[in-house]
Amino acid sequence: MTDILLIFHFLGLMLGVTGGLGGTVVLALASPAQKAKGGPIRGIGPALTHLSMSGLVLMWPTGIGLMISSDFGAAMGAMFWMKIGFAVAVTFATVSTLMVYQRARRDPKVARLLLSLGPLATLCYVLTIVFAVLAFH
Secondary structure: OHHHHHHHHHHHHHHHHHHHHHHHHHHHHOOHHHHHHOHHHHOOHHHHHHHHHHHHHHHHHHHHHHHHHOOOHHHOOHHHHHHHHHHHHHHHHHHHHHHHHHHHOOOHHHHHHHHHHHHHHHHHHHHHHHHHHHHHO
16 A cells, blocks of 8 residues: 555655646747746646646645655654655746736736746655655655
């Protein structure tokens, strides 16, 4: 049972990273004029954010299930809590990005927030993976 939860946990993490990194790349490659007009908003950006959110929806319950079903108690040191902190931060960044995309359809000026939220989400995903490896090596 633990192996199945771990597989789905990693799948959720991969979906999240793909969405976060993809959104960052889309924003990085967009021209300044396209960013000012909210071009990425009408493009693939929202789809990638939904992909990232799907990964989080899969990652959180499986992570909690892993903690309950296995003896991960020994690994719940400082590195584990750093991982949880960055998982909470990436959840915040992803939900905020979804909210920005919804509001930006009405007010394109809100889209400027994406320039910081996308890279923040990507950085938090990477740090979540780093601290997961350090916690559970």
